[in-house]
Amino acid sequence: MHALTLPEAHHYDEMLLASGGIRPHYRDFAHWLHSQSPQTLARKRAEADLMFHRVGITFAVYGDDSGAERLIPFDTVPRIIPASDWQTLEAGMRQRVTALNAFLHDIYHEQHIVKAGIIPAEQVFSNSQYQPAMQGLDLPHRIYAHITGVDVIRHNDGNFYVLEDNLRVPSGVSYMLENRKMMMRLFPELFASHAVAPVQHYPTLLLNTLRHASLAENPTVVVLTPGHHNSAYFEHAFLAQQMGVELVEGQDLFVKHNRVYMRTTAGHKQVDVIYRRIDDAFLDPLAFRADSMLGVPGLLSVYRSGGVILANAIGTGVADDKSIYPYVPDMIRFYLSEEPLLQNVPTWMCRRPAELDHVLNNLAELVVKEVHGAGGYGMLIGPAASAAEIDDFRQRIIADPANYIAQPTLCLSSCPTFVEAGIAPRHIDLRPFVLSGREISMVAGGLTRVALKEGSLVVNSSQGGGTKDTWILED
Amino acid sequence: MQLTIAHETVYRYDATVSHSTQYLRLTPPQNRHQRIISWQLELPVAASESTDAYGNILHVLTLDTPHSEIRLRAHGVVETCDDCEDGAEALPAAVFLRGSALTEPDDAIRALAAGHADAIAANPESGLTALMLAVADAMPYTSGATQAETSAAQALALGAGVCQDHSHVFIAACRSLGLPARYVSGYLLTDRDAHVASHAWAEVYAAGRWLGFDISNRQQPDRHHLKLAVGLDYTDASPVRGVRRGGGSEALQAHARVTEADQQ
Numbered sequence: 001m002h003a004l005t006l007p008e009a010h011h012y013d014e015m016l017l018a019s020g021g022i023r024p025h026y027r028d029f030a031h032w033l034h035s036q037s038p039q040t041l042a043r044k045r046a047e048a049d050l051m052f053h054r055v056g057i058t059f060a061v062y063g064d065d066s067g068a069e070r071l072i073p074f075d076t077v078p079r080i081i082p083a084s085d086w087q088t089l090e091a092g093m094r095q096r097v098t099a100l101n102a103f104l105h106d107i108y109h110e111q112h113i114v115k116a117g118i119i120p121a122e123q124v125f126s127n128s129q130y131q132p133a134m135q136g137l138d139l140p141h142r143i144y145a146h147i148t149g150v151d152v153i154r155h156n157d158g159n160f161y162v163l164e165d166n167l168r169v170p171s172g173v174s175y176m177l178e179n180r181k182m183m184m185r186l187f188p189e190l191f192a193s194h195a196v197a198p199v200q201h202y203p204t205l206l207l208n209t210l211r212h213a214s215l216a217e218n219p220t221v222v223v224l225t226p227g228h229h230n231s232a233y234f235e236h237a238f239l240a241q242q243m244g245v246e247l248v249e250g251q252d253l254f255v256k257h258n259r260v261y262m263r264t265t266a267g268h269k270q271v272d273v274i275y276r277r278i279d280d281a282f283l284d285p286l287a288f289r290a291d292s293m294l295g296v297p298g299l300l301s302v303y304r305s306g307g308v309i310l311a312n313a314i315g316t317g318v319a320d321d322k323s324i325y326p327y328v329p330d331m332i333r334f335y336l337s338e339e340p341l342l343q344n345v346p347t348w349m350c351r352r353p354a355e356l357d358h359v360l361n362n363l364a365e366l367v368v369k370e371v372h373g374a375g376g377y378g379m380l381i382g383p384a385a386s387a388a389e390i391d392d393f394r395q396r397i398i399a400d401p402a403n404y405i406a407q408p409t410l411c412l413s414s415c416p417t418f419v420e421a422g423i424a425p426r427h428i429d430l431r432p433f434v435l436s437g438r439e440i441s442m443v444a445g446g447l448t449r450v451a452l453k454e455g456s457l458v459v460n461s462s463q464g465g466g467t468k469d470t471w472i473l474e475d
Numbered sequence: 476m477q478l479t480i481a482h483e484t485v486y487r488y489d490a491t492v493s494h495s496t497q498y499l500r501l502t503p504p505q506n507r508h509q510r511i512i513s514w515q516l517e518l519p520v521a522a523s524e525s526t527d528a529y530g531n532i533l534h535v536l537t538l539d540t541p542h543s544e545i546r547l548r549a550h551g552v553v554e555t556c557d558d559c560e561d562g563a564e565a566l567p568a569a570v571f572l573r574g575s576a577l578t579e580p581d582d583a584i585r586a587l588a589a590g591h592a593d594a595i596a597a598n599p600e601s602g603l604t605a606l607m608l609a610v611a612d613a614m615p616y617t618s619g620a621t622q623a624e625t626s627a628a629q630a631l632a633l634g635a636g637v638c639q640d641h642s643h644v645f646i647a648a649c650r651s652l653g654l655p656a657r658y659v660s661g662y663l664l665t666d667r668d669a670h671v672a673s674h675a676w677a678e679v680y681a682a683g684r685w686l687g688f689d690i691s692n693r694q695q696p697d698r699h700h701l702k703l704a705v706g707l708d709y710t711d712a713s714p715v716r717g718v719r720r721g722g723g724s725e726a727l728q729a730h731a732r733v734t735e736a737d738q739q
Contacts, residue, residue, distance in 0.1 A: 111567070125569035132570050133528035255496060256537040258523040286498045286716050287528075297496035297718040301535045305525045 004416055005424035012156045012413040013425050014079060025082040025473055028193055033077075041076070044186045045418065048074055051182065073466035074179060075417045076186065079428060079448040083475045086197075086444055089152065089160060089432065092342030093442065095332060097148050097434045100165060100319050102335035104144035107318065108134040113334055119327050124318060131280060131315030133287065133300055139313060140215050141438075146311040147206070147275075148434040149173075149447075152342070154413035161345050161410070163429065164325060167316040169277050172447040173433050174235035177202060177242075179469040180445070195474040197444035202433070203242035209437035210243075210273050213309045219272035222246045222262060224253070226278050226294045236277050250278075255298030258307045273309045280314050323371040326405065345410060351402040359406040360397065363390045366406040368397065383409055412457050415468065417450055427451045429459050430470065444472035476698040477512070477554050477736035480662050482673065482729075484715055486545040489723030493541055497717035499534040500527070500660070500704035501549040506561040509701055514551030529657075529711060530565030531704035543722070547715060552736055555698040559687045568680040571655035575707040578658075580647040581628035587613065588648035595652065599681035603649070604695075607688045610645045616691055623709065638675040639709050641690035645677045646708070655680040657705050659687070660712040664699040664733045673703065673714050673731050701733075 006020060007013035015026040022030045052071055081089075106112050107124050114121050124130055149170030151163040180199050184191055210221045225236035227249050240247035246262065253262050253271065261268040281289045287300040302308050318324060326347040329340045348355040348366075359366060363382050370378035380393040397404050414425035432446030448468040449459035459465040482501065499522065505511045516522070519542070522534035538545065574580075580588070587609060595602030617635035625633075627647040630640035642658055649656035656679045663674040676689040676696055687696040706712035 121567065121569050122572065125567050126572040128573065130570070130573075131528070132566050135528070135566050135570075254494065254537070254539070255535065256539065258525070258535070285718050286496065290710065290716075293718075298498070298535050298537065301498070301523070301525050301527070301533060304527070305523070 005422065007414050007425040010156055011411060011425065012154055012158055014081075014154070014413055014415040014428070016416065016425070025080050029078070029080060029190070032190060032193070041418075045076055048076060048182055048186060051185070052178075072175070073452060074182065075450055075452075075466050075468045076183070077416050077418060077423065078183065078190075078469045078471045079415050079430070079450075080194075080471045080473060081430075083473050085160075086472045088341065090442060090444070092160070092162075092340070093148075093150050093432060093434050094440045095336065095338060095341050096150065096162065096165065096328065097145065097436060097440060099328065099332040099335050100148070100167060101142065101144050101436060103331045104167075104313070104316060104319050105139075105142045106335070108137060108144075108315065113331065116334065118330050118334055119324070123323055127318050127321055127323065129280075129315065129317030129321050131318075133304060134313065134315040137304060140213060140309065143213060143436045144313040145316050145319070146209055146213055146313075146436050148436070149431045150434060151429055151431050153410060153429045156411040156413070159343060161343050162328075163345060163410075164322075165320040165328070166431075167312060167320040169279065169312070170431070170433065171232045171235055171277075172431055172449075173202060174238045175467050176433070176443075176445055176447045176470065177238075179447075179467055183469040194471065197472040197474050199443040199445040202443045203239060205435055205437075205441050205443065206239065206275075207243040207245070209435040209441065210275055210311055212437040213311055214272045216272040219309075220245075220270060221273040221275065222248045222253075222271050224248055224250070224274050224276040224278055226250075226282065230277070232277065239275075245275075250293060250295045253296045253299075255296060255302050258302055258305050260296065260299065260302050260308045271308060273311060275311050280317065283310070283314065322369065322405070345407050348406045350397055350404040350406065355406075356397070356401050359404070360394060363394060365409065367409050368393060368404055368406045371403055371405060381409065410457075412451075412459075415448075415450065417452070417466075417468075419452070419454075424454070426454070427457050427459065428468070444474075445470045476556070476664075477552055478662070478664055478699075478701055479550075479552050479734045479736045480701065480731065481550040482548070482662070482714075482731040484547040485728045486717075487726045487728075488543045488719075488721075489725075490721060491541045491543050492538070492719045492722035495536075495538045495542070495545065495717055495719035495722075497522075497536040497545070497547075497715060498527075499536060499547065499715055500531050500712065501547065501714050502532040502534065503551075503553060503661070503701055503703050504530070504532055504561075506563070506702075508555060508559050508561065510554045512552040512554055514553070515549070517546075517548035517550075519545060526565075527704075527711075528566075529704070529706050531706070531712070545717075553701055555701055557697045559696050559700070559702075560685055561702075568655040568685075571657045571680065571707065572650055572653070573707060574647075574650065575710070577624075577626050577708040577710065578643050578647040578650065579626065579628065580651040581631075583631055584628060584644060584647045585651045587631070587644075588651045591648075592652055595654070595681070599679075600686060603679055603681065603686060603688060606648060607645060607690050608693060610641055610648065611690050611693050614640065614644065616641075623713075638689075638691040642675045642677040643708060645688060645690050649677075649679045658708050658712050659696075659702055659705050660709070660714055661703045662701040662731055662733045663689070663692070664735060665692075673729070674700075675709070675712075676700070678705070 009018045145167040149166040223240040260271045283295040284300040332340045350356045366382045368380040412427040417426040435441045448470045522536040527533040591606040620635040627643035630636040646656040678685045704712040
């Protein structure tokens, strides 16, 4: 019998009520958990570690220059989401990604949303993620983000909130697939007693999405990786292998007569769709950063003349930028004439006088961020800041209000997780993957990341985060 | 006025190059300022033509057989007038507010610009002309003082430069004042022999239109100027940009001859 540490009263736990009761969708699992001996569970966890080690180096993280390799810890308590919650999430994410693709098409064409006064022109056009090369370019089916990872959290009010959209090269889907494989191997009996929605067909859906992105009859798809030094190289190789397509590096491709070719042992073969896991800035040294040879010289010219499809498109970053995020609910209303099904984290834009007042009056409770800041730089976490720090920040905001946004301090939900002393609540988030092809398709699931340090809200793998299998229960 | 241009660029390599790809912006666009009477490119093999992000005419040249020399010749006749506005624009002017690696302003550039802010606000054309003269004074034309990779801030600190550096500093200064500004590469008819290859100047979007400033020559461009390409900086608008495999070190020879066509 494992002792379950209860969550704190004001927290939302996915399994446990503060009273000690179990939420209905976790009852069967909790019952099973109580029937397992600690020794059996410890043995299974060791087995999982061993098997992940054997898959190998694959789950390595290259966090620093030392090239140290680590396994991303895997926790064997699944994150279970009831069907009704998933329906809300799925509908909300479909809506959101539809609006984001419409936004990208619009700003790279007529800019109706700018002309309507909803988003200020300079926030789009002088944004470094806006790519002039995309202006006026017509993409098949008007799809820019073929693959989107939407990061959502459940707050202590029980509601889901979108933390950010990832429209550039979202990663992590290989963990979703491998975690499921591992759980089915370790605990097959749980899958007999739970109707867990499958995720293993994700590579098939991804390949369909990529093929649909091209107008070619029988398109050749490749995965373009920056190479084995990249921390997500395992995922690139894994997805290429799962889809049965070539994994290539920039030097394997070349451009001629407005087409892209891959060098193969059997000669040259034309490539129609490139699932690129390389950032915009590295795609073409003749058009973007000249100091990198990760990409393909001439690729942009072929792309612009329609000779090849890139997934995702170039310039999608303008839609997931911190300064554009607050406008996503407005995008949904503007392009779809619908109310958002999923909430944004409320964001006050200090550029607006009324919102500035609110921010200045509530600095002690808010998180304040620089619009273009990153990595925690130029950020105030009100509840953790001293009076002097708050006062200093107040002056900075007043001096340049347009440079700041503010959000409430969120409390991520927790999920029971194996720790040294048994099982205790740890904070989690969720990244489902949305595929935009002939239609929007999703597997019911995603990557659940867990902050393994007690009380920590940082789920990033580089900062001691782990992962869990995510179960969507079917009705 | 009719201009005749003959522009030759030759790259010679120490060793054999197995594969090279070039982006060529060697074909002038036709617009209100300039009418193309004839234009030809002579290239080692046929190139693919398209337009780039900024609406420039782009040729992509791929050489995939071993070579130790690339010879590019552009020549033609163009009729120009003093009106230097293009007419149709590929991009919103606000795009040219963005910084770029070569035009990132430093404190010195910001200070130089700030001294002219009020004058520009009062009268953009005369204010910007004064800024142009200030940039030209601050860094006398000195060939060989800088390289293609020299940034605006580095060139201003050096106090010397060529047309590329003048344009970069002027562009960085304008953007720091919130004015969209862009780099122009092209040709200039001159009786001096100072510009033996291609030339560069800048354009600023002020009071609803693009105004040209040839900083090196301390004048607004006119019928003596022929535009090839525009961009955020030299990297976007350079007439030739290439990547190769192998070849060792290279020697570049470029020469542009601009003459007034005979009046028949």
